[in-house]
Amino acid sequence: MGVNDGILSVARERLAAESRAVQAVADMLDETFIATASLILSCRGKLFIGGSGTSGTVARRMAHILSVSGTPSIAFSPMDSLHGWSGAIESSDLVLLISKGGASDEVVSSARIAQQRGAKVISLTAGHGTPLAQIADLSVVVTVATQAELGGIVATGITMAQSAWGDALAEVLMRGRGYTWSEFMTTHPAGAVGQLSDLPPDPEPLAVPVVVERAAQR
Numbered sequence: 001m002g003v004n005d006g007i008l009s010v011a012r013e014r015l016a017a018e019s020r021a022v023q024a025v026a027d028m029l030d031e032t033f034i035a036t037a038s039l040i041l042s043c044r045g046k047l048f049i050g051g052s053g054t055s056g057t058v059a060r061r062m063a064h065i066l067s068v069s070g071t072p073s074i075a076f077s078p079m080d081s082l083h084g085w086s087g088a089i090e091s092s093d094l095v096l097l098i099s100k101g102g103a104s105d106e107v108v109s110s111a112r113i114a115q116q117r118g119a120k121v122i123s124l125t126a127g128h129g130t131p132l133a134q135i136a137d138l139s140v141v142v143t144v145a146t147q148a149e150l151g152g153i154v155a156t157g158i159t160m161a162q163s164a165w166g167d168a169l170a171e172v173l174m175r176g177r178g179y180t181w182s183e184f185m186t187t188h189p190a191g192a193v194g195q196l197s198d199l200p201p202d203p204e205p206l207a208v209p210v211v212v213e214r215a216a217q218r
Contacts, residue, residue: 014150014156017145017147017148017157018148018156018157018160020145020148021144021145021148021157021158021160021161022160022161022164024144024145024161025142025161025164025165025168028141028142028143028165029165029168032138032139032140032141033140033165033168033169033172034208034209035138036096036122036138036140036169037169037172037173037176037208038208038209038210039094039120039122039138040071040094040169040173041173041176041177041208041210042210043092043093043094044092045090045091045092045093045094045119046072046073046074046093046094047063047066047071047072047073047074047093047094047095047096048073048074048075048076048088048089048093048094048095048096048114048119049062049063049066049073049074049075049076049095049096049097049098050075050076050077050078050081050095050096050097050098050107050110051078051097051098051099051107052077052078052079052099052104052106052107053155054155054158054159055098055099055100055155055159055162056075056077056098057159058098058159058162058163058166059075059076059096059098060075061163061166062075062096062098062162062163062166062169062170063075065166065167065170066166066169066170066173067187068184068187068188069170069171069173069174069179069184070173070174070177070179070183070184071170071173071174071177074088076088078097078104078106078107078109078110079106081106081110081113081114082106082109082110082113086110086113086114086117089113089114089117089119090117090118090119091117091118091119092118092119093114093119094119094120094121094122095110095111095114095119095120095121095122096121096122096123096124097110097111097121097122097123097124097132097136098124098125098162099123099124099125099130099132100125100126100143100155100158101125101126101130102123102125102126102127102130102131102132102133103130103131103132107132108131108132108135111123111132111135111136112135115135115137120137120138121135121136121137121138122136122137122138122139122140123136123138123139123140124140124141124142124162124165125139125140125141125142126141126142126143126158127141127143128141140165142158142161142162142165143158143161144157144158144161145157148160148161171203172206172208173208174203175203175204175205175206176205176206176207176208178205179203180202181199181200181202182199185199
């Protein structure tokens with residue numbers, strides 16, 4: 001095997017490992033996914049999405065994808081929330097916190113503050129037993145095999161899996177709201193997308209149950 005072949009082999013195995021991690025998310029979807037969609041569609045306030053480190057990057061991406069597909073969302077920093085930003089959270093809001101280990105002090109503390117202010121908290125972690133999941137109103141699990149992470153340490157595969165979970169949520173919510181591509185275009189007039197005149201067919205509407213009481217799933 002030549003030098004170039006070795007380089008390509010390593011790169012391809014990294015992509016294959018992360019691809020497997022994303023594919024595995026489909027089998028992890030359960031009632032907690034439906035409960036998440038229901039809570040968001042029933043929310044009368046804003047959806048705040050936060051995380052630290054790479055989870056923060058996922059949170060910003062997820063907030064953007066959800067906003068552009070019809071679900072108003074705001075990305076925030078859990079650490080900033082401990083320095084006063086949490087004042088933006090009200091009882092009508094919903095807070096989604098992303099953390100693989102679910103043990104970061106600032107993430108757990110921001111969850112407690114949000115709940116003290118009357119907001120419901122959804123956790124997206126690697127297990128229902130994590131500290132964040134234990135205090136959340138709704139615990140959702142997305143995890144990946146060790147091989148999906150660079151060196152088994154760097155959060156590479158998990159960020160792909162979390163993002164894919166968010167993309168699935170975005171489509172379900174878009175269909176649940178009956179959001180149309182014409183509506184989409186009103187908030188996306190820039191770039192090549194904003195110049196499109198031939199829009200795809202609107203997504204088929206999807207019936208999503210409405211939450212009538214506090215949800216808990218652990």
